[in-house]
């Protein structure tokens with residue numbers, strides 16, 4: 424009997440071991456399943472921008488994520504004036520029994536408040552999302568994100584006050600308008616150019632003034648429009664009467680020789696810290712294209728803010744005793760060894776006189792730039808207010824500094840040939856918020872009177888200095 428008892432004992436031990444192993448396996452399986460499918464954390468949601476001012480064209484942008492099982496569905500709702508509107512809802516497929524195909528996603532949903540008849544005023548945005556956790560069957564539905572919003576569908580009001588607008592291609596014109604106080608931006612849109620207006624100049628704080636241009640690269644079919652935008656992005660566009668006059672710009676050919684390239688190209692590349700170029704012609708093209716573009720970008724940075732009242736005083740002063748070498752917006756072709764290698768537009772006047780002549784401020788203003796400026800060499804930029812700036816390039820010496828106030832005729836430097844200049848001369852530009860405009864209008868006291876001062880004087884104001892038209 425001993426062997427049989429022994430067998431029984433042995434089988435008993437094995438059965439117990441088997442049961443323990445099965446139980447352990449079951450526990451391990453349940454732990455694994457629980458860890459995988461009983462994910463405790465709900466999905467997270469985040470608004471990608473503020474919703475305190477939602478307008479006609481606003482979108483609501485939400486980032487959703489679920490780290491473990493991934494997203495199963497989402498829904499974005501807005502409640503306004505007692506009505507709930509579902510703005511977006513989505514279901515996300517499972518990739519396996521364990522996880523979703525979508526661990527995270529960004530939803531951008533247009534509010535379309537007018538189309539969806541969502542009323543203006545206070546609103547609540549609620550975002551709902553679920554994951555692939557089994558716990559989702561037991562969870563009460565509550566938003567993972569709730570935010571208070573304000574819906575504003577009314578654009579600012581804008582009324583054009585000035586009546587006469589005659590602008591020549593490449594030149595400027597002046598607009599007066601009245602805008603409601605909710606506007607955060609207003610001015611004149613001309614194709615892709617935007618010219619901001621300035622308020623605070625008139626006794627009526629609602630009146631704003633904006634210079635605008637139909638820049639030299641546009642044509643007479645261009646239609647300038649007054650615009651105003653509020654914090655919710657609602658945009659008012661108003662057409663006003665403008666006559667755009669045509670203009671022909673001169674075609675000029677510049678012949679480049681080796682002596683010029685040898686003298687200027689290494690000098691400018693070194694002075695501007697530009698990358699080394701394979702040869703002189705490539706170096707010249709880098710300067711004439713890339714560095715020219717970079718110089719204009721720098722000008723736009725420098726001319727981004729301007730005095731809120733006119734600082735200029737009558738007609739601009741033209742560099743004394745100087746002869747023009749080239750005019751505004753000449754179309755230049757660059758010829759090397761008998762063939763055209765480049766074409767650029769010359770955005771200013773080149774004025775030549777004696778070498779190292781004193782350079783005078785064209786009008787009263789503030790120095791906003793004094794130093795190296797790419798193709799313009801050593802240069803000075805003055806702010807004359809309301810977005811009007813003047814630029815003095817290729818200087819051999821600068822005798823003023825940023826922040827200084829200058830008056831018409833003050834000496835600010837000496838002419839030279841720094842930067843992309845073939846000989847001693849002054850490059851003079853007038854710019855509107857960094858866009859070059861024709862200086863000829865600014866040398867003409869009658870033009871300034873008729874287009875600007877007469878319009879300003881039609882409305883009560885106390886702070887304007889631009890009274891002399893001589």
Ligand SMILES: [Zn+2]
Nearest residue numbers: 771772773850
């Ligand atoms: Zn020039």
